Amino acid sequence: MAFEGEYAMLIGGERVRGGATLDVVNPATEQVIAQVPDCTREELDRAVAAARDAFPAWSAMPIEERRRLLNALGDAVLAHVDPLKRLLTSEQGKPHAEAEGEVIGAGYWLKGAASLDLPVVVNEDSAERYSETRRVPLGVVGAIAPWNFPLVLAMFKVGPALLAGNTMVLKPSPFTPLSTLRFAELADGILPPGVLNVVTGGDALGPWMTSHPGFAKISFTGSTATGRRVMESAAPTLKRVTLELGGNDAAIVMPDVDVTAVAEQLFWAAFRNNGQICIATKRMYVHRDVYEPLKQALVAYAKTVKVGDGSEQGTQIGPIQNKPQYDRVLELIQDARDKGYTFLVGGERADVPGYFVPVTIIDNPPEDSRIVQEEQFGPVLPLIAFDDFDDVVARANATDYGLGGSVWGEDEDAAFALAQRIASGTVWVNETQHLSPVAAFGGMKQSGVGVEGGVDGLLEYTAAQTIVRRRKAAA
Numbered sequence: 001m002a003f004e005g006e007y008a009m010l011i012g013g014e015r016v017r018g019g020a021t022l023d024v025v026n027p028a029t030e031q032v033i034a035q036v037p038d039c040t041r042e043e044l045d046r047a048v049a050a051a052r053d054a055f056p057a058w059s060a061m062p063i064e065e066r067r068r069l070l071n072a073l074g075d076a077v078l079a080h081v082d083p084l085k086r087l088l089t090s091e092q093g094k095p096h097a098e099a100e101g102e103v104i105g106a107g108y109w110l111k112g113a114a115s116l117d118l119p120v121v122v123n124e125d126s127a128e129r130y131s132e133t134r135r136v137p138l139g140v141v142g143a144i145a146p147w148n149f150p151l152v153l154a155m156f157k158v159g160p161a162l163l164a165g166n167t168m169v170l171k172p173s174p175f176t177p178l179s180t181l182r183f184a185e186l187a188d189g190i191l192p193p194g195v196l197n198v199v200t201g202g203d204a205l206g207p208w209m210t211s212h213p214g215f216a217k218i219s220f221t222g223s224t225a226t227g228r229r230v231m232e233s234a235a236p237t238l239k240r241v242t243l244e245l246g247g248n249d250a251a252i253v254m255p256d257v258d259v260t261a262v263a264e265q266l267f268w269a270a271f272r273n274n275g276q277i278c279i280a281t282k283r284m285y286v287h288r289d290v291y292e293p294l295k296q297a298l299v300a301y302a303k304t305v306k307v308g309d310g311s312e313q314g315t316q317i318g319p320i321q322n323k324p325q326y327d328r329v330l331e332l333i334q335d336a337r338d339k340g341y342t343f344l345v346g347g348e349r350a351d352v353p354g355y356f357v358p359v360t361i362i363d364n365p366p367e368d369s370r371i372v373q374e375e376q377f378g379p380v381l382p383l384i385a386f387d388d389f390d391d392v393v394a395r396a397n398a399t400d401y402g403l404g405g406s407v408w409g410e411d412e413d414a415a416f417a418l419a420q421r422i423a424s425g426t427v428w429v430n431e432t433q434h435l436s437p438v439a440a441f442g443g444m445k446q447s448g449v450g451v452e453g454g455v456d457g458l459l460e461y462t463a464a465q466t467i468v469r470r471r472k473a474a475a
Ligand code: NAD
Pocket: 144, 145, 146, 147, 148, 149, 153, 171, 172, 173, 174, 202, 203, 205, 206, 207, 210, 221, 222, 223, 224, 226, 227, 229, 230, 243, 244, 245, 246, 247, 277, 278, 279, 375, 377, 403, 443, 447, 448
């Protein structure tokens, strides 16, 4: 199927163009590339009603059938990698190769989630009674996705929520709605009407969803600040929430590391997707024994990396995705400049159209600097020297965030032992950012509530229902 025609929302199996529209901008050119519907409250009500209407039949369907349909949806995504990847680059900015990785990841995520099973726990099986706890779906899930990985992070929600028997209204970020709307067209041919509805809109739409009484649950990925608002807004109707929020991940580089072997990986840990990853390395603590050689290796590699329009051959890092985030990253750079920190590379403003920021590495800024304490979500890395392991663990943990982190060293046991002392939902040893649809992923502290992925993530789309059966003979 080729994607063509205007962008429309998917509500109850119908393509809805609505009245007002929002502009979508290519961050590499600052040109408007498309218009998408600006969902009204009435259209949101219709989407919720369609999802409610679809819920009885969908939840009653054998899980094997839902599994089959989700696999078919995953295959449909995999059959459209090329057009989806081009669209993703044009709306998000990431280079084609990375966009392709995201689209393929989205397809496999659906299939991976579809391989999971809902457990049944037998609590008692005696002469008097039989008691089991099973898992039942919640109803209509409202899914809210961010702009850094629009497609794959939406699939983190679609796969498990639908497998568990829920129906859904999905809202992409207004900055990156296009690939999700094309995905909706694929879903329309595969899922029964109303099972998955996709709505697009501006700043009002998210709060309408989180306060809407028709949702049983909100699954949200975005910033910690917005996550707090989501939780507050969900409280009056006691909606379940899963919140995947921000992070300020530390990478700890041990003194025995093989600098030449890891420098490139460490670079991409921080700069992949232009640093716009919740689990990007946002602070790099390097043991003083290897600080100088690693610094030199990172700077030398940084100078070889091509920043540019993601649709151009050879581009490795695209623009920042949107203007507000671009301004925020520039503000953090300006703050570092005002404080007199040393820029090893980057730091200047690119005077070209598009939200481009050069790869920027800052030499050993103080621990209490903004660039160390705040989530930059952009291509600016503080490189920080440390001498003492207890001290570096304390610094890594001295934050309200607790999403990810990594430890790098030749002695895997020593690195593993240190990894266990980091208060984060995921810690990697000698790699980073590896996620799986069958493994739980989530934030500790203010990086989130609940998890996605794995059986634990699947269970978040269910309620535990215990059925107790008194046996006749015993009665
Ligand atoms: P954001 O919080 O600005 O927006 C996320 C989504 O929420 C968008 O769809 C937005 O339209 C919507 N939204 C905005 N205000 C809302 C409100 N009051 N109520 C309901 N919805 C609202 O986040 P972003 O800037 O799109 O994404 C970047 C942030 O997301 C970073 O902090 C990053 O670390 C985090 N993130 C976390 C994960 C994770 O899995 N933990 C993954 C990716 C990104």
